[in-house]
Amino acid sequence: IPVRPKPSSAAAAAALSALWSRGRERMLSTLLACAALFAFLSVNWAVFPIGAGFDPFIHQATERRIADTGTITPKPLYYVGQYALVLFLHHGFAIPVETADRYLLPLLTALLLPFSWLSATLHASKKDPRFAPTSLFLLFLLPLGGFATTTPQGLANLWILLLVLAAVPFLSGNERPHPGLLVLPTLATLAIHPLAGIPALLWCAYLLTDKTLAPKRFETVARALRIATVAGGSLLLPLAFVFFAWKGGTSAFDTAGAWERVRALFPAPPTVGAPYRTWLDFAVYAGYLAGAAFLALAAWGWPKAPVRLRAACVTFFLILLGNYVLLGTVFDFSFLIEYERLNYAARLPPLMLFALAPLAVHGLLRKREALSKAPRPVRWFAALAGAALIPALWYAAYPRDDAYQKGHGYNVSAADVDAVKEIESRALESGEFRPYVGLANQSVSAAAMNAIGFRYYGDQFFYPIPTGGDLYALFLKMNANPSRETARAALDLVRERCKATLECEYGKIQDVYYAVDAYWWDSKNIIAKAKTNADDWFALQNGAVHVFKYRFE
DSSP states (O other), X not given: OOOOOOHHHHHHHHHHHHHHHHTOOHHHHHHHHHHHHHHHHOHHHHHOSSOSSSHXXXXXXXXXXXXXXXXXXXXXXSOHHHHHHHHHHHXXXXXXXXXXXXXXXXXXXXXXXXHHHHHHXXXXXXXXXXXXXXXXXXXXXXXXXXXXXXXXXXXHHHHXXXXXXXXXXXXXXXXXXXXXXHHHHHHXXXXXXXXXXXXXXXXXXXXXXXXXXXXXXXXXXXXXXXXXXXXXXXXXXXXXXXHHHHHTTOOOBOOTTHHHHHHHHSXXXXXXXXXXXXXXXXXXXXXXXXXXXXXXXXHHHTTTSOHXXXXXXXXXXXXXXXXXXXXXXXXXXXXXXXXXXXXXXXXXXXXXXXXXXXXXXXXXXXXXXXXXXSOHHHHHHHHXXXXXXXXXXXXXXXXXXXXXXXXXXXXXXXXXXXXXXXXXXXXXXXXXXXXXXXXXXXXXXXXXXXXXXXXXXXXXESSOOTTTOHHXXXXXXXHHSOOHHHHHHHHHHHHHHHHTOTXXXXXXXXXXXXXXXXXXXXXXXXXXXXXXXXXXXXXXXXXXXXXXXXXXX
């Protein structure tokens, strides 16, 4: 579904920009920022009513299982922080699991972030808080797309941003927090997702080793711990990956292609070519340069920020930058499918911007103070520029399909759900359930998890999950050349996994169902070839999905 910013959104942004630039009506400005942020983050609910992405379906299925049975096996080491919040809403307020999960992160972001941002700004500008509401504009320079869909990574990212903002009063010399108020949110972040939880631990360790918090007799120890935190912090995430890869019997460490992977860390800006599209060019470049503008404001705010605040923010930024470079260069992750290999490193740049948020606040306030002395036309132009940036950044925050980026918006569709249910129905046609394995893309796999739940043959889910597993590799092989031999290989793989586990309850698996979505590359030829060697096939929703059955005894 094409989504374009409307003139009404530009008008609303203009009104917000004018209100924030006045620096008055703090409560009204903050409440309107909450409303604008909520509108900014709620696009997925309207565009993808079944659900957006792949990860939310996995987490919702896990949450439903825990809600129904009280437990899940194997017990996840991560994500329990999100599950606890969703289940609290479900059991405490009778909110359906899907509803609680879907709305959790966007609502928390819209409600907590503007107030926390304004509070941090008021502490940063304690001597002259007149223009504090102006800093709310900075919220829209952040990479907000990660807060639009509830995932453990997105929720943990919100927590770490709130942790950074919560430290501003202490680092500005206005308050002396109790250590427990730093430790508990840090542990909560770690319980939600380790890729944000480990940086949160580093941030907490840096704060707790501050000389103003450590008792005098432990000052030497605190200083040594701070040096260790700063020196070892840049290696902590890579070392964690080395440990878990070693524990799993694989190796993620590879320096052979390090220099070739450097380019992927710093992508080149899009090139503008004729015919020129004024609004589209502006929106795309605004999205690309938002991070650069945020960094520029942080640099501008450096001289104005208190010494302890700027030291903490820059140190945290450099620690995250070190982790980012190492994860993106000397780690290969060849055990993952191609488009996921840079996924882990790509999760760190938003945290790097969060680390500099207090300095960017100082930079914007400094600019606003200078702008207040400028001629009126200059102030009007700045307000209009802000009004244009908000809808442009809103447009750039989401996957899109335009002249610069091909993001087709493929997600779980009604046809995928119907295909999963029809396959399950046909497996019961004879009155006795015939165990089967599915070969399908991640959208159909997500629909299966959503509609059927967890069904495993040993340690193998009965549809491929795209994290580089053997079953997903066979699905890709099937797409390249549909054949009974590949279907048989998938069946043999799952049978072996089932035999290897005593708890496997499905016995002998007999059928393979291969699903092909019409949008898949070369789907017409794939469908034509599969029709020649499958035992049976059917199509749903005017050919949106074709399903082929391979039967083996």
